[in-house]
Amino acid sequence: MSKKVTIYDLATLLKVSPATVSRSLNNHPSISKKTKKRIVAAANEHGYHTNKFAANLRKQKSNTIGVIVPRLDSYFMSTILAGIEQIVSRAGYNLIISQSLEVENKEKKNAETLLNSGVDALLVSLANETTDFSHFDKYISRKIPLLFFDRVLDLPNSPTIIIDNRDAGYDATSHLIQQNCTNILHICGNLKRKVYKKRLEGFKSALETNGIAFNQQHVLEVDFDPKKIEVAVTYIVNSKIKFDGIFVSNDNYAANLIKELQKHQINIPKDIKIIGFNNDPVGEIISPNLSTIEYPGFKMGVLAGESIIAYLEGNINFQSTNSIVLRHELIARASTQNT
Amino acid sequence: MSKKVTIYDLATLLKVSPATVSRSLNNHPSISKKTKKRIVAAANEHGYHTNKFAANLRKQKSNTIGVIVPRLDSYFMSTILAGIEQIVSRAGYNLIISQSLEVENKEKKNAETLLNSGVDALLVSLANETTDFSHFDKYISRKIPLLFFDRVLDLPNSPTIIIDNRDAGYDATSHLIQQNCTNILHICGNLKRKVYKKRLEGFKSALETNGIAFNQQHVLEVDFDPKKIEVAVTYIVNSKIKFDGIFVSNDNYAANLIKELQKHQINIPKDIKIIGFNNDPVGEIISPNLSTIEYPGFKMGVLAGESIIAYLEGNINFQSTNSIVLRHELIARASTQNT
DNA sequence: ATGAAAGCGCTAACAA
DNA sequence: TTGTTAGCGCTTTCAT
Numbered sequence: 001m002s003k004k005v006t007i008y009d010l011a012t013l014l015k016v017s018p019a020t021v022s023r024s025l026n027n028h029p030s031i032s033k034k035t036k037k038r039i040v041a042a043a044n045e046h047g048y049h050t051n052k053f054a055a056n057l058r059k060q061k062s063n064t065i066g067v068i069v070p071r072l073d074s075y076f077m078s079t080i081l082a083g084i085e086q087i088v089s090r091a092g093y094n095l096i097i098s099q100s101l102e103v104e105n106k107e108k109k110n111a112e113t114l115l116n117s118g119v120d121a122l123l124v125s126l127a128n129e130t131t132d133f134s135h136f137d138k139y140i141s142r143k144i145p146l147l148f149f150d151r152v153l154d155l156p157n158s159p160t161i162i163i164d165n166r167d168a169g170y171d172a173t174s175h176l177i178q179q180n181c182t183n184i185l186h187i188c189g190n191l192k193r194k195v196y197k198k199r200l201e202g203f204k205s206a207l208e209t210n211g212i213a214f215n216q217q218h219v220l221e222v223d224f225d226p227k228k229i230e231v232a233v234t235y236i237v238n239s240k241i242k243f244d245g246i247f248v249s250n251d252n253y254a255a256n257l258i259k260e261l262q263k264h265q266i267n268i269p270k271d272i273k274i275i276g277f278n279n280d281p282v283g284e285i286i287s288p289n290l291s292t293i294e295y296p297g298f299k300m301g302v303l304a305g306e307s308i309i310a311y312l313e314g315n316i317n318f319q320s321t322n323s324i325v326l327r328h329e330l331i332a333r334a335s336t337q338n339t
Numbered sequence: 340m341s342k343k344v345t346i347y348d349l350a351t352l353l354k355v356s357p358a359t360v361s362r363s364l365n366n367h368p369s370i371s372k373k374t375k376k377r378i379v380a381a382a383n384e385h386g387y388h389t390n391k392f393a394a395n396l397r398k399q400k401s402n403t404i405g406v407i408v409p410r411l412d413s414y415f416m417s418t419i420l421a422g423i424e425q426i427v428s429r430a431g432y433n434l435i436i437s438q439s440l441e442v443e444n445k446e447k448k449n450a451e452t453l454l455n456s457g458v459d460a461l462l463v464s465l466a467n468e469t470t471d472f473s474h475f476d477k478y479i480s481r482k483i484p485l486l487f488f489d490r491v492l493d494l495p496n497s498p499t500i501i502i503d504n505r506d507a508g509y510d511a512t513s514h515l516i517q518q519n520c521t522n523i524l525h526i527c528g529n530l531k532r533k534v535y536k537k538r539l540e541g542f543k544s545a546l547e548t549n550g551i552a553f554n555q556q557h558v559l560e561v562d563f564d565p566k567k568i569e570v571a572v573t574y575i576v577n578s579k580i581k582f583d584g585i586f587v588s589n590d591n592y593a594a595n596l597i598k599e600l601q602k603h604q605i606n607i608p609k610d611i612k613i614i615g616f617n618n619d620p621v622g623e624i625i626s627p628n629l630s631t632i633e634y635p636g637f638k639m640g641v642l643a644g645e646s647i648i649a650y651l652e653g654n655i656n657f658q659s660t661n662s663i664v665l666r667h668e669l670i671a672r673a674s675t676q677n678t
Numbered sequence: 679a680t681g682a683a684a685g686c687g688c689t690a691a692c693a694a
Numbered sequence: 695t696t697g698t699t700a701g702c703g704c705t706t707t708c709a710t
Contacts, residue, residue, distance in 0.1 A: 006703055017681045022705060030679060047477065049455050053396035054703030057686050062392070064435075064456075072424060073417040073637075082412045085438055089449070094456055096403075097436045099424055110428070116388050117403075117433055138386065226620070255624050281565070285594050287626045298412075345687055356697045361689060369695060393687030396702045681710075686703105693698075 005048045014042055025050065056118065064094045065308060066114035066122045070102050070151070075252070075280045076297050077125070080149065083301020084123065091309045093120070100127040102223075111135040119144065121308045126151040128190035128223070145311050145318065149304045151193050157318045161304050163328045165195050168293045169202025171330050172247045172275045175291065177210050179273050179336050181245025184212070187220045187232055187257075188249045196221075199249050199277070217241055224249075226256040233260045236272075245273045245336075251280035251292055258286055258335065273336040288334030296326055344387045353381055364389065395457065403433045404647060405453035405461045409441050409490070414591070414619045415636050416464070419488065422640020423462065430648045432459070439466040441562075450474040458483065460647045465490040467529035467562070484650050484657065488643045490532050496657045500643050502667045504534050507632045508541025510669050511586045511614045514630065516549050518612050518675050520584025523551070526559045526571055526596075527588045535560075538588050538616070556580055563588075565595040572599045575611075584612045584675075590619035590631055597625055597674065612675040627673030635665055 007021040014021070016035065023031050024039035025048075042048075056062045065088050069077050085095055096114060100107035107127045114122060115138055122139055124146065133153055139146050140155070152160035169186075176184050186203045189196040200219060207214045220235050222228070232253075236243055248254035254276035258268050268274055268288055275291040276283060283290035303324055310316045346360040353360070355374065362370045363378035364387075381387075395401045404427050408416050424434055435453060439446035446466045453461060454477055461478055463485065472492055478485050479494070491499040508525075515523050525542045528535040539558060546553045559574050561567070571592075575582055587593035593615035597607050607613055607627055615622060615631040622629035642663055649655045 008703080018704080019682080019706080020680055022703095023680085026705085032679060035679080049477075051396070051703050052456055053392045053401070054686090055705075057390070057392035057396050057688090058703080058705045060686075071421065073414065073421045075412065075414065078412040078417040081436075082410065082438065085411060085436070086440075089437060089452075094435050094452065095437070096433050097420075097424070098428060098434070099421065101425075113428075113433065117391055138388075252620075259624060281591075282621055282624055285598060285621055286624050346689095347687080357687090358689080358698075359696055361687095362696085365689085371695060374695085390687050393702085394689075396704090397687080397689045399702075679710100682708090684705105684707090686705090688702090689700105691698105691700090694696085 005046050006051070007048075010039065010042055010046065010048060013046075014039060061120050062118040063092060064096055064117065064119050066117065066119035067095055067097045068100055068107060068110045068114070068122070068124045069097070070100050070125060070127050072097070072099050075282070076278050076295070079297035080125075080301035080304070083298040083303075084305040085301075087302050087305025088309060091305075091313075093309065093312075100130075102127045102129055104129040104131065108135040111139070115139065115142075115144070120312055121145045121147065123147050123149060123304055123308060124153075125149050126153060126193060128193055131192060145308065147304055147308050149300055151195055157322075159307060159318050159322050159324065161300055161307070161324045161326065162195075163295055163326045165198035166202040166205070168277070168295075168328045169199030169247070169249075170206045171202070171328070172199075172277065172293055173203045173206035174210075175330055175332065175336060176245035176247060176273055176275060177206060177212070179245070179269075179338055181273055182212060183241050183243050184245040184247060185218055185220060185236065185239075185241075185243045186247045186249070187222055187253070189222070189224055191221055196249055203247060222253070224253045226253060229253070229256045229260050232257055233264065236261070237264060243272055245275075247275050249277045251276035251278045251283050251290060254290055254292075255280075255282045255286040258288075258290070269335050269337050270339045275336050279331060283333065286335075288337070291333045291336040292331050294329040294331050296328075300326055344385050345390070346387075349378065349381055349385065349387060352385075353378060400459050401457040402431060403435055403456065403458050405456070405458035406434055406436045407439055407446060407449045407453070407461070407463045408436070409439055409464060409466050411436070411438050414621075415617050415634070418636035419464075419640035419643070422637040422642075423644040424640075426641055426644025427648060430644075430652075432648065432651075439469075441466045441468055443468040443470065447474040450478070454478065454481075454483070459651055460484045460486065462486050462488060462643055462647060463492075464488050465492060465532060467532055470531060484647065486643060486647050488639055490534055496661075498646060498657050498661050498663065500639055500646070500663045500665065501534075502634055502665045504537035505541040505544070507616070507634075507667045508538030508586070508588075509545045510541070510667070511538075511616065511632055512542045512545035513549075514669055514671065514675060515584035515586060515612055515614060516545060516551070518584070518608075518677055520612055521551060522580050522582050523584040523586060524557055524559060524575065524578075524580075524582045525586045525588070526561055526592070528561070528563055530560055535588055542586060561592070563592045565592060568592070568595045568599050571596055572603065575600070576603060582611055584614075586614050588616045590615035590617045590622050590629060593629055593631075594619075594621045594625040597627075597629070608674050608676050609678045614675050618670060622672065625674075627676070630672045630675040631670050633668040633670050635667075639665060
């Protein structure tokens with residue numbers, strides 16, 4: 001890249017020193033308005049662009065923030081990313097985005113690549129698979145700030161942005177119970193991840209509060225791939241328990257489940273009431289409309305962006321703000337309505 | 340960043356020259372296996388990481404590819420991005436992703452930022468708003484390859500990856516006509532973009548082929564924001580024409596439209612048949628299932644990634660491959676079924 | 679308010 | 695096969 005025009009060219013041209021050019025371009029206080037104006041004008045005129053490599057090499061920082069997410073192609077994730085992107089780009093940072101595809105090794109490789117790319121900070125939502133976290137060690141030892149969102153890891157000095165998943169799981173389950181469900185199934189994601197584990201805890205706790213017995217048959221762990229919806233359908237249809245309520249930890253999967261159950265002549269919500277999670281737009285498309293827990297993805301992204309920028313600009317430190325918990329909200333729609 | 344450990348440290352340590360270290364680390368052929376192994380081992384042991392700024396500054400290339408998309412949070416876009424990311428990361432490139440939010444100025448700013456970041460190539464899907472394209476001039480003059488996908492711009496030496504939108508529009512419309520629709524409305528996106536313009540052409544052409552008169556009342560231009568679905572509903576309900584078929588250039592909008600029309604006691608497909616565009620998963624969630632045109636987003640992303648990598652690695656040149664047209668496909672579902 | 683000069687860490691031409 | 699050396703373009707300390 002870079003078809004020339006350096007500060008030296010400008011310097012020669014205007015008969016000043018490269019230092020003056022550099023200072024002018026960076027709005028250094030100790031430069032006269034006049035020369036500054038002259039130089040900036042010339043820079044524009046000649047299509048000067050600062051060479052970030054040189055600047056970064058010199059300054060030892062990149063103005064770039066790395067992001068690792070499990071996958072790009074989910075509504076929830078892309079909403080978060082949209083939030084992050086909006087904030088950091090406004091602050092003059094670039095985003096390097098990579099996806100782990102839920103695979104631990106890919107996550108490790110991405111972390112390494114981003115480290116080499118000299119990111120100033122790393123934002124992560126963990127892959128389901130990941131059980132070893134040593135790929136973050138180098139970030140810590142080099143004091144590159146880490147921030148986790150949604151699928152988080154508790155690390156000293158690495159803030160997390162989450163919702164209270166236990167509470168949300170409790171709310172979702174309680175709602176089903178209030179709607180007179182007594183045989184409730186919880187379909188959850190990979191329990192290696194705290195999001196799902198916490199929601200399961202909330203699920204159990206709500207059952208307990210209401211004096212409903214729990215056993216392993218009330219939980220089904222899946223990977224939320226809609227293509228494998230049959231796993232859930234088979235489980236439900238063949239179970240000895242006649243489920244009358246299902247709490248699915250993912251709206252999209254829940255919507256697909258409703259579709260499939262309907263094909264099996266099961267009426268939603270009459271036979272089985274279903275509540276999802278995330279408030280994906282699909283919930284308002286499906287018939288019946290899906291009850292869910294609102295999970296503010298965009299806001300989470302904005303917050304993640306704001307936190308990391310604030311840190312990088314030295315406005316906050318991460319010792320104090322260690323965890324931001326966003327408010328969730330139950331949204332009751334037709335899929336859990338009493339008939 | 341970068342808590343030290345440079346090739347000089349390694350060089351001193353192993354009593355070789357920095358050049359030897361560099362060559363070893365880059366797998367240069369003219370280095371003995373033995374020293375190479377020694378050096379690589381030491382590098383690992385001491386947690387060496389190449390400083391990309393220095394390398395890039397020296398090599399004048401960044402191993403980074405920039406992407407500008409209208410928005411991150413649509414199923415179609417995130418699918419494309421997932422495809423691009425998969426390919427380029429496999430080839431050792433980073434992706435810098437930014438969104439224009441459909442705003443021309445934001446697109447210009449992004450293009451500039453990415454240029455400054457020294458991207459080796461730029462992949463773009465245009466904002467609806469954009470009418471002036473001068474922000475790409477510098478890329479052209481600096482010979483940084485540009486590639487457009489989906490919402491494309493015809494520029495010499497900048498390949499485009501698209502589907503045959505005219506043909507697809509023709510197919511969608513013909514399908515409605517075959518299903519006995521005669522008063523057909525086309526809801527299209529911003530006609531500044533060729534995607535929508537071509538589909539409209541296809542629409543008109545299909546009408547003409549079938550001897551159906553066309554006038555401006557048969558077209559409604561919207562921005563496909565589901566929150567503004569009322570615009571379309573009002574238009575349809577109040578129109579003097581009693582529409583019996585609608586071709587919507589966006590599945591998500593179509594799904595929302597179906598929902599709203601149903602609230603107005605309009606039966607889909609009995610009263611009005613509807614076909615969408617893109618084959619978004621929402622089409623299989625909505626009742627009735629939405630007929631659509633399959634638009635292979637992931638494949639488009641993969642192809643975009645492959646093309647740009649092939650170019651950067653010198654395996655192809657862009658004079659010859661100027662446009663890749665992907666195959667689209669009509670998917671007939673319940674929303675256009677005869678009753 | 680401005681200039682001179684050193685050097686960030688790496689690669690590659692040239693030499694040995 | 696390995697070493698020497700000269701920058702890549704920028705920022706910044708120290709001088710002026």
